[in-house]
Amino acid sequence: MVNDRLDILKKFFKKNRRLPSYSEMLSLFGFSSKNAVFKLINKWVEANLLKKINGKLSPTSRFFALPLLGNIKAGFPILAEENKNYLTLDDYLIEDPSSSFLLKVSGDSMTGVGIFDGDIVVVEKKKAPTIGDIVLAQIDREWTLKIFRKDRRRRINYLEAANPKYPPLYPHQELQIYGVVKAVIRKFN
Amino acid sequence: MVNDRLDILKKFFKKNRRLPSYSEMLSLFGFSSKNAVFKLINKWVEANLLKKINGKLSPTSRFFALPLLGNIKAGFPILAEENKNYLTLDDYLIEDPSSSFLLKVSGDSMTGVGIFDGDIVVVEKKKAPTIGDIVLAQIDREWTLKIFRKDRRRRINYLEAANPKYPPLYPHQELQIYGVVKAVIRKFN
DNA sequence: CTTGACAGTGAACAAATGTTTACTATAATG
DNA sequence: CATTATAGTAAACATTTGTTCACTGTCAAG
Missing domain, CATH: 2.10.109.10 (Umud Fragment, subunit A)
Known part of the structure; x- marks a missing residue:
C-alpha cells in the first residue's frame, strides 16, 4: 500500500522532528536502491506533500495538516475532496x-x-x-x-x-x- | 545577543519545517567559519534544545514548546523557572x-x-x-x-x-x- | 601582568548526501 | 500479442555534510 509509506514517513517526522535521509528511508521503506527512494520522494513532491529547494527536502504544510471539515447536517462532508481545507493547530493558534x-x-x-x-x-x-x-x-x-x-x-x-x-x-x-x-x-x- | 540566534533558528524552522545545514547557518548567523556554528550547535544540544543522534541533528520538544504556566492569583507564575512546563499544541491535542x-x-x-x-x-x-x-x-x-x-x-x-x-x-x-x-x-x- | 576561558577564523577531510544513468521484472493497456 | 508505463535494483559520482585541528583576539579574574 502506497499510503503506508507516507504514514511511516509521517511517524518518523513526528518522532524525530525531521525528515529521514535517503539512506535512512532505504530501511524505513524496505528498499534496496536509493533510486527507489528518489522516485518516491519526487512523487510526494509532485503531490505537494514535500518540497525541494535546491536539493533540500522539507515537508509542506499539507504534510502535517489535518483535514478541516465544514458544516454537518445533511450529508457527511468529508467525502468531497474539493471541500477539504487543511490546518495545523500550532500554526493556526500561535502567530508569534x-x-x-x-x-x-x-x-x-x-x-x-x-x-x-x-x-x-x-x-x-x-x-x-x-x-x-x-x-x-x-x-x-x-x-x-x-x-x-x-x-x-x-x-x-x-x-x-x-x-x-x-x-x-x-x-x-x-x-x-x-x-x-x-x-x-x-x-x- | 545569544538568544537572537536561537530566535533566528526557530524562525527558520517555522518557515522551512527543517533545521538549516551548517553552511546555511553560516549566513543565517553571520559567521564565517563552520566551526563557530559547530560550537554554537553543541551548546544548544547541551541545553537540550537540539539533539544529535549519530550526526543527525533534530530539535527536541523543548525547542518548540511554549511555557505552560499554572495558577494565577497571588504572584505571577512565570518567574519560577522550576514551575515551567512545556507544551506543543499539536502533540498535546492530537494523539493519532x-x-x-x-x-x-x-x-x-x-x-x-x-x-x-x-x-x-x-x-x-x-x-x-x-x-x-x-x-x-x-x-x-x-x-x-x-x-x-x-x-x-x-x-x-x-x-x-x-x-x-x-x-x-x-x-x-x-x-x-x-x-x-x-x-x-x-x-x- | 598573567592566565585561562570564551568566541570566532580558516583550512583540511572522511563520510554521507542526493542525483544520474543503465538495466530488469511486473502489471496494465489496446 | 506487442507495447508501454510502473516500481524497483545496482553502481557510480560530484557535492555537501559534520567534524577536527591549529590558531587568534578579547575580556574578566586572580
Whole structure:
C-alpha cells in the first residue's frame, strides 16, 4: 500500500522532528536502491506533500495538516475532496511563538465566554489591548483573567468577569495589562 | 545577543519545517567559519534544545514548546523557572494524526459543555465510544455532534444535546457513531 | 601582568548526501 | 500479442555534510 509509506514517513517526522535521509528511508521503506527512494520522494513532491529547494527536502504544510471539515447536517462532508481545507493547530493558534505562552485557567469567572476551569489559554504578551479583549492583567497586585472594559463616564479602564456571579473590578490603584488571550483549548477525558 | 540566534533558528524552522545545514547557518548567523556554528550547535544540544543522534541533528520538544504556566492569583507564575512546563499544541491535542480530523462546529446545541458555534473540534475516528463521550454521529441519516448516552431501561443508546433547548434524540432506525471529540479549540478575534 | 576561558577564523577531510544513468521484472493497456 | 508505463535494483559520482585541528583576539579574574 502506497499510503503506508507516507504514514511511516509521517511517524518518523513526528518522532524525530525531521525528515529521514535517503539512506535512512532505504530501511524505513524496505528498499534496496536509493533510486527507489528518489522516485518516491519526487512523487510526494509532485503531490505537494514535500518540497525541494535546491536539493533540500522539507515537508509542506499539507504534510502535517489535518483535514478541516465544514458544516454537518445533511450529508457527511468529508467525502468531497474539493471541500477539504487543511490546518495545523500550532500554526493556526500561535502567530508569534516568541511572545506567547500558555496558561492553565482556574476558576469559573470566565464561563460566559466558554473558558472553564482547567482550560488552557494562549496568551500573547502585548502592550495595547483592544476594549473587549480577554486579558491577563494585574489589578491592585492580583493577577487575573478578565474582559478588558472601558468606563466612558469615569474615563477609566476596568475588568469584567464573564459570569454574573462576579462584580466588575475597578482598580483602586493600578491596572496593568500583561497579555491578550488569543485562543482557548480544552481536552476531553 | 545569544538568544537572537536561537530566535533566528526557530524562525527558520517555522518557515522551512527543517533545521538549516551548517553552511546555511553560516549566513543565517553571520559567521564565517563552520566551526563557530559547530560550537554554537553543541551548546544548544547541551541545553537540550537540539539533539544529535549519530550526526543527525533534530530539535527536541523543548525547542518548540511554549511555557505552560499554572495558577494565577497571588504572584505571577512565570518567574519560577522550576514551575515551567512545556507544551506543543499539536502533540498535546492530537494523539493519532492519521485517524483524526477537524470539524468546524455550527449551532448551539453543545454550549453546555463549552462548545460554541464556530469552534473547531478534534475528532478521532473510533469504533467504540464510552458513554458520556461527545460524539460525531449519524442518527436516522442526519449527522450531528452530541453526547453519547445509554438508556438503561429501554436498553438502547441515544444522543443528548448539551443545551436544555434541545430534546434527547432517540434513533428511529439507526444510530451510527463515527468518531469521538477529543478536544475543542476556539480562537478569539 | 598573567592566565585561562570564551568566541570566532580558516583550512583540511572522511563520510554521507542526493542525483544520474543503465538495466530488469511486473502489471496494465489496446 | 506487442507495447508501454510502473516500481524497483545496482553502481557510480560530484557535492555537501559534520567534524577536527591549529590558531587568534578579547575580556574578566586572580
